[in-house]
Amino acid sequence: MTMTCTATQLIDDARVRVTRFDFAPGQQTGWHRHEMDYVITALTDCHMRLELPGGETAENKVSAGSVYRRQEDVEHNVINGGDAPMSFIEVELK
Numbered sequence: 001m002t003m004t005c006t007a008t009q010l011i012d013d014a015r016v017r018v019t020r021f022d023f024a025p026g027q028q029t030g031w032h033r034h035e036m037d038y039v040i041t042a043l044t045d046c047h048m049r050l051e052l053p054g055g056e057t058a059e060n061k062v063s064a065g066s067v068y069r070r071q072e073d074v075e076h077n078v079i080n081g082g083d084a085p086m087s088f089i090e091v092e093l094k
Contacts, residue, residue, distance in 0.1 A: 003027045005080070010089075017092040023080035033075040036092040041067045043089060047082030062088070 005027040011018040017036070021029065031051075046062040053075055062068070080086045
């Protein structure tokens with residue numbers, strides 16, 4: 001059985017939606033498409049395994065405190081590919 005991470009919405013107003021994601025090892029977001037540009041801030045070291053359309057996978061290691069941004073229309077499933085819990089904050093720009 002596939003286990004889904006915990007997503008906690010922190011802010012949702014006219015300008016941004018801010019969500020905290022917490023993953024135990026092996027947990028995932030489930031497939032989704034981003035409808036807005038977004039910024040990720042890693043709260044812990046994150047060992048992300050990304051499942052991509054077409055069956056591809058990618059491994060990304062993001063250090064705690066690091067940030068990155070992506071544009072809308074990204075489609076993927078994010079999995080904690082490490083052996084420790086991982087957490088990040090996602091800020092979607094409306």
